[in-house]
Amino acid sequence: MHTIVAVVIVASLAFVGTMCDNYFAFAAQLLVTDRDRYRRVSWAQALGVATLLVIAAGVSSLLTAIPTRWVGLLAVVPWALAAHAWRHRDSPDRKQFKRGAITTFALTIALGGDNLAVWIPLLRVDGAFHALITILIFALWEILFISSAQALVNHPRVVTWGNTHAKTFIPWIYVALGVLILVECGTFR
Helix, strand or coil: CCCHHHHHHHHHHHHHHHHHHHHHHHHHHHHCCCHHHHHHHHHHHHHHHHHHHHHHHHHHHHHHHCCHHHHHHHHHHHHHHHHHHHHCCCCCCCCCCCCCHHHHHHHHHHCCHHHHHHHHHHHHHCCHHHHHHHHHHHHHHHHHHHHHHHHHCCCHHHHHHHHHHHHHHHHHHHHHHHHHHHHHHCCCC
8 A cells, every 4th residue: 555646645635634624714714805815815824734744744753763553543633533523513603704814824723633633643654755745745735725715715605515514524534534544554453
């Protein structure tokens, strides 16, 4: 499973799976942002994701003394996030406030716990070359993420649907990401 194609697929699943909440939050932020500030807000989103990636890479490099199979035990984090999301699925939605780049950056970092929980073992599991490929895949997905969110805000009903139904599918995504961590780290070999 350690081919380049597998790394691309796993990296794509890890990015898309952990960025669902960020995606709808970013699209909602764009809905309340003046169009002339889209570029600044988009850069703040990208900087937030880059910051999370640097943190994940830094922490994963600190884990080199720990066997990869043990790193797989971090799968408990997305499962805890799944349980939390499931428990709070009926709580009232938080409103997005009209702010700017700082709010977008802070929101991206605040929603980044699940990203770190998945990205840390992913960057640790296969070595530097596969980590570099993963980072490149993340960069491509981030470009697509920002472009599609900007296009999506032209369809506010889609954003509303995502915010309404995300509470149903987000817990399942977290469960699947936990399983993915266990498999990639070879915890049960």
